[in-house]
Amino acid sequence: MSTPNESTFQSRLQSTRKQRDLNQEELANKAGLPSTAISHFESGSRKPSFDNLHKLAEALKVSIDYLMGRTDDMDGSLIQEAQIFRDYGKLTDDDRALADDFMARLAKRNPDK
Amino acid sequence: MSTPNESTFQSRLQSTRKQRDLNQEELANKAGLPSTAISHFESGSRKPSFDNLHKLAEALKVSIDYLMGRTDDMDGSLIQEAQIFRDYGKLTDDDRALADDFMARLAKRNPDK
DNA sequence: GTAATATTCGACGAAATCGTCAAGTCGCTA
DNA sequence: TAGCGACTTGACGATTTCGTCGAATATTAC
Numbered sequence: 001m002s003t004p005n006e007s008t009f010q011s012r013l014q015s016t017r018k019q020r021d022l023n024q025e026e027l028a029n030k031a032g033l034p035s036t037a038i039s040h041f042e043s044g045s046r047k048p049s050f051d052n053l054h055k056l057a058e059a060l061k062v063s064i065d066y067l068m069g070r071t072d073d074m075d076g077s078l079i080q081e082a083q084i085f086r087d088y089g090k091l092t093d094d095d096r097a098l099a100d101d102f103m104a105r106l107a108k109r110n111p112d113k
Numbered sequence: 114m115s116t117p118n119e120s121t122f123q124s125r126l127q128s129t130r131k132q133r134d135l136n137q138e139e140l141a142n143k144a145g146l147p148s149t150a151i152s153h154f155e156s157g158s159r160k161p162s163f164d165n166l167h168k169l170a171e172a173l174k175v176s177i178d179y180l181m182g183r184t185d186d187m188d189g190s191l192i193q194e195a196q197i198f199r200d201y202g203k204l205t206d207d208d209r210a211l212a213d214d215f216m217a218r219l220a221k222r223n224p225d226k
Numbered sequence: 227g228t229a230a231t232a233t234t235c236g237a238c239g240a241a242a243t244c245g246t247c248a249a250g251t252c253g254c255t256a
Numbered sequence: 257t258a259g260c261g262a263c264t265t266g267a268c269g270a271t272t273t274c275g276t277c278g279a280a281t282a283t284t285a286c
Contacts, residue, residue: 136232152233
């Protein structure tokens with residue numbers, strides 16, 4: 001649930017690499033990593049660090065959210081819950097006030113947790 | 114160009130947290146992390162691991178690419194000043210589902226766009 | 227002022243990734 | 257068969273993050 005699906009990153013890294021027609025060493029060169037690192041990532045024996053995750057996304061020209069399975073969009077501009085943002089833009093002013101009030105009530109009854 | 118701008122992540126984490134009206138401990142609870150971890154991330158003394166990066170993005174409901182400075186799109190861009198989106202960030206998952214449904218109903222009865 | 231809250235910082239051992247290297251497997255082709 | 261390229265796997269020491277804790281320092285409110 002809150003933990004990312006491990007296998008998603010592995011398989012998306014591999015499938016994206018093959019889609020770009022790169023072998024592990026070629027991707028490694030692009031990303032500035034040793035080729036064994038790619039192998040470790042695709043086999044799941046390691047997870048990339050902050051910096052290396054960024055390098056991989058840059059080398060493959062995909063979004064990090066896609067690589068990590070948070071979105072199915074490779075361009076990654078939008079994430080999943082964005083529907084509510086789109087809905088809000090469609091509302092009339094009156095309904096927008098309704099929505100504001102409704103949301104404020106929900107937020108207020110959940111101080112945090 | 115290949116290395117992420119370190120300060121971007123720090124400042125975006127902090128500014129997004131404050132936009133959601135959360136203190137470090139509240140965000141920490143949402144993400145399932147100790148509050149000191151948030152402090153370390155915002156001060157730049159640590160960078161989040163693969164798993165923790167995912168948790169932070171989920172808790173704040175933003176894209177990882179935004180947090181890491183690869184895009185300027187939080188996901189919906191222009192509307193993030195509205196109070197409703199600050200409230201939305203405070204909701205539990207259950208209440209978020211309620212809010213999604215409520216918003217969808219409002220949007221559906223006003224198809225004029 | 228005091229008190230409560232929020233944040234920073236450093237240290238600790240445990241755990242993970244880091245880059246590097248060596249040795250191995252598998253598939254293909256001459 | 258032998259050889260080659262692609263990939264796998266495990267180990268190493270080094271570095272980093274991990275969670276936890278304590279103490280110091282803002283920041284805010286009373």
